[in-house]
Amino acid sequence: MVSKQQRLPREVRERQMIDAAVRVFSRSGYHTASVEEVAEAAGISKPMVYIYLGSKERLFTACIHREADRMVEVVRAAVHPGEPPELGLWSGLRVFFCFVADNRDSWAVLYQHARTQGEPFSKEVGAARSRVIDEITRMVVAGTSLPGGERIVSQRDAEILARIAIGAADSLTDWLLEHPEESPESLIDRVTNLALIGVERYNTGDVPSA
Amino acid sequence: MVSKQQRLPREVRERQMIDAAVRVFSRSGYHTASVEEVAEAAGISKPMVYIYLGSKERLFTACIHREADRMVEVVRAAVHPGEPPELGLWSGLRVFFCFVADNRDSWAVLYQHARTQGEPFSKEVGAARSRVIDEITRMVVAGTSLPGGERIVSQRDAEILARIAIGAADSLTDWLLEHPEESPESLIDRVTNLALIGVERYNTGDVPSA
Amino acid sequence: MVSKQQRLPREVRERQMIDAAVRVFSRSGYHTASVEEVAEAAGISKPMVYIYLGSKERLFTACIHREADRMVEVVRAAVHPGEPPELGLWSGLRVFFCFVADNRDSWAVLYQHARTQGEPFSKEVGAARSRVIDEITRMVVAGTSLPGGERIVSQRDAEILARIAIGAADSLTDWLLEHPEESPESLIDRVTNLALIGVERYNTGDVPSA
Amino acid sequence: MVSKQQRLPREVRERQMIDAAVRVFSRSGYHTASVEEVAEAAGISKPMVYIYLGSKERLFTACIHREADRMVEVVRAAVHPGEPPELGLWSGLRVFFCFVADNRDSWAVLYQHARTQGEPFSKEVGAARSRVIDEITRMVVAGTSLPGGERIVSQRDAEILARIAIGAADSLTDWLLEHPEESPESLIDRVTNLALIGVERYNTGDVPSA
DNA sequence: TATGAATGAGGTTTCATTCAT
């Protein structure tokens, strides 16, 4: 236990705290984790958390906001408008999937945990999640538009594709954890391959009709 | 609050409790929800929960088990071995998706919550989830096998397809909630249509190269 | 679990219950033991205890009363007025000590437990204990009186001797439990012998003066 | 209730708590007393007890340990090896008896309660009691050895004398409480006198035959 | 600024006791 903590600029301290909080919340869950744990993980004392963030709830939403920002940044950087459309979609999805796989903590806090905690978070947390979802939708739109800008899928269908991507990435990351011998890359190859199999079967007449 | 004690056989009461618990846990989350809330929702007093289920933890695992049973049942009933394979897969997925859409509470407890709660549940809850995932994998295998029984995809790829289906269903159900003008059926049509678009774009040369 | 219990006369049932209660209370203590445990030990259902004894507290005092009765009986039977005084005292103490050693449960409930439980019992329990103490005092008086009835020790000193006997018997029974190779008889021999040593040392000049 | 927080160093607060706990436990018994009562008696709030001592059980064992320490200290200080043996024994017993009489609460917690509480305490509490009993046994040995160190009574007999002393002191203290006109000193005089009467009667032929 | 000390509020759990058959 450090007896007297260094005076650090507010910004740095706050980042330390949120880093620690993301780590702790993602491992134990919002309710199971105590503010004490977060403070310890950040190497500071409990009242500091309150001085800087005000409350446990605000600490949690701060985590959500920051991780949402990171996520939006990653997705945005992945979409290069110049690229041929389909290629853009696939490389975007790849980047998105790798982010989820490489940032379990962020993702767990942002997507898995934020949904399941009751009332107090619905609003702010919902907004943060929406930003991420919108960005991914935008990525889908960009990736499925013709060079001239003409859209191939409607806005609504783009949203649906985005949701499928999000859900699949979430679910597949669980699978990755259970199969340490696979990597994000090998998994992506498998998914791509599965898509091709589907296409081929369709072309040979096995229509996926209802 | 029932004014006079309602004397019911043990079996009935227990089902009432688990029904209420699934409802409450799915809305508030395991930790946020109190046993008191569950008791109230079941129209009984708190000690009854303990007399019948023993502890909050056991109450939760009872929910998981029962919902897992229901889910397995639904999926199993949806797969008709005689059907032509692709058709079997799609109708199975349709049934699965409709179950998720129609049983938000069950699904939230089983899929969203069961993953994020830490240590005390790892074992029993994990097993229950696995049963459901295995069943869906089996459905995928059945739906992608030729009439003779020859497999089109490997076991591993079937698992991946199952996870994609699970994650997509989970994620899309959120979308359905935000778009009340859509129905599970219309959503499935959209997804089917998107698949067709993908196939066509592939056939015309826009390869989703790795 | 016997489905329907035999109809037994009230007296018998009540004795069954108190027997069980003495057993259970002496092992677990008044508060740790539950009415349920007592009912089970008696082979009946909980409400029966209430129908017969009214409350846990009354059940406990019933135990105290009955065990006090037994104890008084034992001590009273041990004192034979005709005997030469000292002999009467020693044989009485012997009987008393053997009772304590042979009836751990009764003694634990009556002497050890009854003292340490707070308020609700002070009165009735105190009275029951007093009856036992009085009887032992009477024994001491009888044992230290000359055949003509003349007293050797005052009433007050007789009370003191009685208390010493009680406390010593209580404490020595613990020692007996820790030394299974000894028996009540061998212990009494040792105590007698110690008294003789004391007398001899006094006679040879080592006064136990203050 | 102290209106403003009283900020005391940990050590002082901890002693306050244990003081209060000894008081409360000795009056109400371990199970009857609530942690709330202890906190109130210590002038603090309930959570403090948990912050400092961890649990009701640990609070109780802390009481046992501290009182055992005090008792051992008192007995050890009372035995002066130089003294003539019998005198040493009697003055030691006098000190021991006065401690019991003057520290009803300590004694009740240490001796009466520690015996009757079941499982959770068996180990640590049993060890603490043993330390006290051993110390008193040592006192008896010292008080019954000749100046040269030769023993008059065997180890086993010393243990028995120690138990008699303990039980008698315990029991007589009850008697003292019921006779406020007596004092520890006057009681000791009575006991001494009774011993003399016994010796004399023995010398005149009333043998306490086995 | 930074923190050890302190507490209010609330959650899980148990159990003596009663009701209704």
Place this chain on the structure above:
DNA sequence: TATGAATGAAACCTCATTCAT
């Protein structure tokens, strides 16, 4: 009579939050 079903009350314990240095 005898008992399974049900509950009110209270206990232990935790934790977000604040106070005072």
